[in-house]
Amino acid sequence: MKRIHIDEITLAVKNACIDINYQIDDRIMEAFKEGLVNERSPIGIGIMNDLIQNADLAKHKIAPICQDTGMIVAFVTIGQSVLIEGGSCSEAIQAGIRAGYKEGFLRKSVVTDPLIRINSGDNTPGIVYYDLVEGDAFEIELAAKGFGSENMSKSFMLKPSDGIEGVVDCVLETVRSAGSNPCPPIIVGVGIGGTLDKAAQIAKRALLRPLGDSNALTHISALEKRLLREINALGIGPQGLGGDTTALAVHVEVFPTHIAGLPVVVNINCHASRHHKITL
Amino acid sequence: MNEIRISAPLLESDVLKLKAGDRVLISGTIITARDAAHMRLLQLIKENKPLPIRLEGQVIYYAGPSPAPEGRPIGACGPTTSYRMDKLTPPLLALGLKGMIGKGDRSDDVIKCMVEFGAVYFAAVGGAGALIASAVQAAEVIAFEDLGPEALMALTVVDFPAFVAIDAKGADMYRTEPIKYRR
Structure with missing residues (x-):
């Protein structure tokens, strides 16, 4: 049996929230560069160069890639033989989001009720899906989804x-x-x-x-x-x-x-x- | 491609000389407002109450910046999608709003009002939040602080990069450009 403490989950989620908002995916960067080769529009080329420059500034922590730092969607894959210790897994994920959005100076973009529309102030709740599998895997695929x-x-x-x-x-x-x-x-x-x-x-x-x-x-x-x-x-x-x-x-x-x-x-x-x- | 330096708030003469496709560098003061702030402004107009900003000549930037880290005036502050403000825009144009900065195309009704009242729509690069932040020298909340990232803020900008996407004659890059590249 694998044991995972909720604090490990919170820390990993916090770090991921910050990292994905400042560090662009390498493959996206490659795709911009490939786009530059094939693009016929001079304005389009200018925009992709701006995006490459933007990614570089974000990497150096000038600011996040985009001000819409997204709503978190997490796909959790959890093995049947994993024991989560110390409290609730779901709450640990939300705590990670809360800490990541605060420490990373990320925008809080979630309202608690879709019609009353008061900002929750900490970007929670994130949306969490669980997939229960055999074995002792524990993975969270995390996305910060812009609207x-x-x-x-x-x-x-x-x-x-x-x-x-x-x-x-x-x-x-x-x-x-x-x-x-x-x-x-x-x-x-x-x-x-x-x-x-x-x-x-x-x-x-x-x-x-x-x-x-x-x-x-x-x-x-x-x-x-x-x-x-x-x-x-x-x-x-x-x-x-x-x-x-x-x-x-x-x-x-x-x-x-x-x-x-x-x-x-x-x-x-x-x-x-x-x-x-x-x-x- | 023309590159033109302009100052904000906008002069009538600047509005009229700008053409769709021009690349502009905007310096001066622009005001951030997005969905919630627009709804409040419209409510104040409806109730005949004073507005927290002067609209004459003003440039509104559809943006909700991320929080400023210590030592910086602002976080990421790229444009948000403009169409959500389409229905909320004509009353502001009627009161003298001269420029809007956002991303994405605008409704026929907004363009009609831009021609009628003389206003221009600028497109900034969506998703270039860090790049645009480097054009912002100061940021101050001027109203609706309770809205958090949706508050009205005055941004002092130097060489804020944008395109004239729709000009005061109604020429619209979103209509004229994509067809050139359709295969």
Whole structure:
């Protein structure tokens, strides 16, 4: 049996909240540089150079990458033989968020009630999902999700006969109507199958995959390549001011579904794409 | 690409000479306001009460900065998405607001009012929070402090980088540029 004290969880979450907001993902940086090579728009090139410079300033702790330091979403994978000691695992995660957002000078962007809208003052609660597995693994995949891109996400309940072309239409329609708003270049997470909620959950999870890694299923990795090509032919470009670099990657996840349905959720992420996997 | 230095608040003559596509460097004072602050301003206007800021010539920056670490005037302070303020903007334009800085396109109604009242919309680079912070020399909360990151703040800026995305004649880069790159 593996024993993990809640203080270890709180500390790891705190550090991750700070690190992901100041240190851009290496693969995002590579993707900006690749974008510069292919981009035809002079404005688009200028914007991507600004983003590279911005990442460098953030790395030196001048300020976070973006002022929207996000709402935390945590996917916890916990083995059945792990014993959490010292208190509640969920509360330990929230305590880590609270400490990270305070010590890291990160923006508190969470309101306690969606209609009354009073700021909670410490960026909690974060959203926590649990996946119980065999063995003694303990992992937290943590994302700081910005809402400029979250607001541009969409769900669709397609008919089985709509098939892959229907899915492509949903993704392109979502990206087209999002246009300049989600801070392109974006990362597109697509969840196909399951139920309405499951599709949304796997779409979010798709955004946490290392940038540009393909789905292991060949028909899905082919779909990812096609979607990336078609999205980048839309002309939206960096910040929606025209260009070839609209998306840096498309990640698709699938799940078994009902004979009557074909749920599709398109979850968009901005280029800051802040996430980290904690392993204890 | 033209690069033009302008000062804020804006002069009528500056508003009229700016063209969609110009790169500008803004120096002077700009006011941060986003969703909640706009709703409060509109409520005050509706109740005929005095506003905490003068709108004539003013430039509003759609932004909610992250907290300032010790020794710095501000944290990250890139733009937030402007469309959420679309319905809240025409009354401010009617009262003399001359410039808005944000990210993303604007509604037909906002553009119509920009042409009618003479105003310009600047796009700053979304997600460049640290880069833009280095153009901010001072920041002071001037109203609605209880809104936290959504408070009205006066920012003293030097060479704040932005594009004229929509000009006072209604020319709109979000409409003219992407079609050039469509394949």
